[in-house]
Amino acid sequence: MGHQKLEHAIVIGGSIAGLLATKVVSEVFDQVTLIERDPFPHSPQPRRGVPQSVQPHVLFTRGFQIMEQHFPGLGEALTTAGVVTIDWGREFHLFTIGGWNATFEGESELQSVTCSRYLLEDRKSGV
Numbered sequence: 001m002g003h004q005k006l007e008h009a010i011v012i013g014g015s016i017a018g019l020l021a022t023k024v025v026s027e028v029f030d031q032v033t034l035i036e037r038d039p040f041p042h043s044p045q046p047r048r049g050v051p052q053s054v055q056p057h058v059l060f061t062r063g064f065q066i067m068e069q070h071f072p073g074l075g076e077a078l079t080t081a082g083v084v085t086i087d088w089g090r091e092f093h094l095f096t097i098g099g100w101n102a103t104f105e106g107e108s109e110l111q112s113v114t115c116s117r118y119l120l121e122d123r124k125s126g127v
């Protein structure tokens with residue numbers, strides 16, 4: 001069998017997963033069409049079909065790292081937009097039967113951000 005050229009992919013749904021899927025398949029397909037029932041706003045604001053978009057969204061470290069690989073400069077753009085950064089090794093405190101977890105004194109490699117979903121989905125600052 002010969003190598004078949006991948007010409008056109010269709011992604012249904014403009015959720016964060018749909019936007020990420022669109023980015024990933026765009027690296028393989030010549031053309032990608034994203035089908036979403038809600039129009040994307042021109043600035044960060046909630047969409048009617050995404051009622052949970054006004055809730056804070058936390059990107060855990062590995063997910064944030066993967067998103068940075070596909071969208072270089074994402075962290076910088078989100079920071080410029082005013083997101084709250086989290087150093088999980090230094091700032092996350094967990095109480096268990098044994099007491100409080102150990103935390104790092106300095107900066108750890110467990111970095112991520114928390115922000116609104118609509119800021120994360122914004123074309124100028126996010127995915």
